[in-house]
Amino acid sequence: MPSPSVLHVRAVTREGRPVKDAQILLWRIIPAGAPKPLPGIWSTSESGELRARLPLPPELLTVARENQTPLRFLVLAWHPQAGWAWSVVRQNALQNMNLTLTSAGQCTWTVQNCFGEPAKGLKGRIVQLRIPEIATPVPLPQMPEAVLQTNAGGKLTVGLPEGSTAYWAWGGELPAGMRWRFHEPVPLSVGEQRVRYHLGTREVRGRLVDARTHQPLREGAVLLRTQPGKWFQCLPTDYLALTDAQGRFTVYLLPDPTGPVVPTLCRFSSGAELWASLIPPDARPPVQTACERWDLGEVALNAPDAFIVGEVRGPNGKPAPFALVVGQQKQPNAQERFA
Incomplete structure (x- = not known):
């Protein structure tokens, strides 16, 4: 039975300093097909070294020895600050390797929404590399350290490998516009x-x-209702938001080519409800692919001073849902309805 293969890698910077906590990944190169990743991600020690046994099945080593076909591997090292390095080697060279981590520069993303506001917290990572020695793209596994996100200014910076092309993909919870635009990985370049x-x-x-x-x-709970346009046979859509300590609320409506916003129900924490027309005076049907921001300003409501709480039952003694209760105020000829 063939002896197990040993991996010994030393990761250093361009100046020769050891790189601690560099991530080491390994692929077996198949003559016809994509590189096959070996399970596991290793990290270098304080001296920049890694010693490990390769998870290769004995049958594979036996077949390679009997057919006199040496196995070939792609060894890749990555570190957030030091950069990237890789080498395509045969099996016997895995026992003593030196990888020099470098960087080809940086790519900076600046992301804004359609109103020019920075997009904070969008996440992404480099998902694959195109290496000249490898015929097909090399997919990278998910590594928590490799996931980057935009800061408060909507920016993030990515270190690029030298001598290859890196492909970036946005992931996680993305706005619809980002998903539509970046449904495929995109190549990165310096700048x-x-x-x-x-x-x-x-x-x-x-x-x-x-x-x-x-x-x-x-x-207060603010319920916005949109009515479908005359060309769309569908049900109205409701959107709910709560007012904050200053009475402010924000509701995000899905784009609809013709549907207007109709009167709004305001429900207070006490349970009282009021109807108020919050239609903007210059409301117009927005373009389906555009984004609009409607500021209704300050809306004054006559909040009730007192509330009537009760229960309506029918002749059989059972609760009567959707009953209309009319209350008479002290002033003559004044009535109010309660739902």
Whole structure:
């Protein structure tokens, strides 16, 4: 039985300093087909070295020895600061390898939405490399350290490998506009890549205040309802948002080519409900591929002072749902409806 193969790698910088915690990955190169990854990701020690036994089945080693066909491997090293290095070697060379990590430069992403606001927290990583010695792209496994995300300014910086082309893919929870635009990995190059994407939504914002005291109506549930256009036979769509301590709310509507926003139901924490028309005075059907922001401004509502809570039952003593209750106020000829 053939002896197990041993992997001994020393990772250093261009100046010869050892690289601690460099990630070491290994692929077996198949004559016809894509490189086959070997299970496991290793890390170098403080001295920049790695010693490990390769997870190769004994049958593979036996066949390679009997057929006098030496196995070939791709060894890749990566470190967030030091950069990249790789080498295509035969099996016997795995026992003593030196990899010099370098970088070809940096690619900076600047991502903004269609309103020019920076997109914070978008995540992505390099998902594959095109190495000249390898006929097919080399897919990279998921490594938590390799996932980057945009900062508060919508920027992130990626270190690029030298002598190969890196392909980037955005992942995680992405806005619809980013998903539509980046559904395939894209090649990276040194410099800045600026991206502006459509949110794919209409943003409706406003502030609810008490009409008498002008104090903010906090913790109120705002329900926006959109009606389909005359060419669309579908049900209305409801969107819900809660007002904050200042009475502000924001609702994001899906893009609809003709559907207007219709009267809005405001439900307060006490259970009371009021209808208010929050249609913008200059509302117009938005373009389906565009994004719009509707600021309704300050909306004054006559919040109720008192509430009537009760239960309506029918002649059989069972609760009567959807009953209409009419309450008479003290002033003559004044009535209010309660749902």
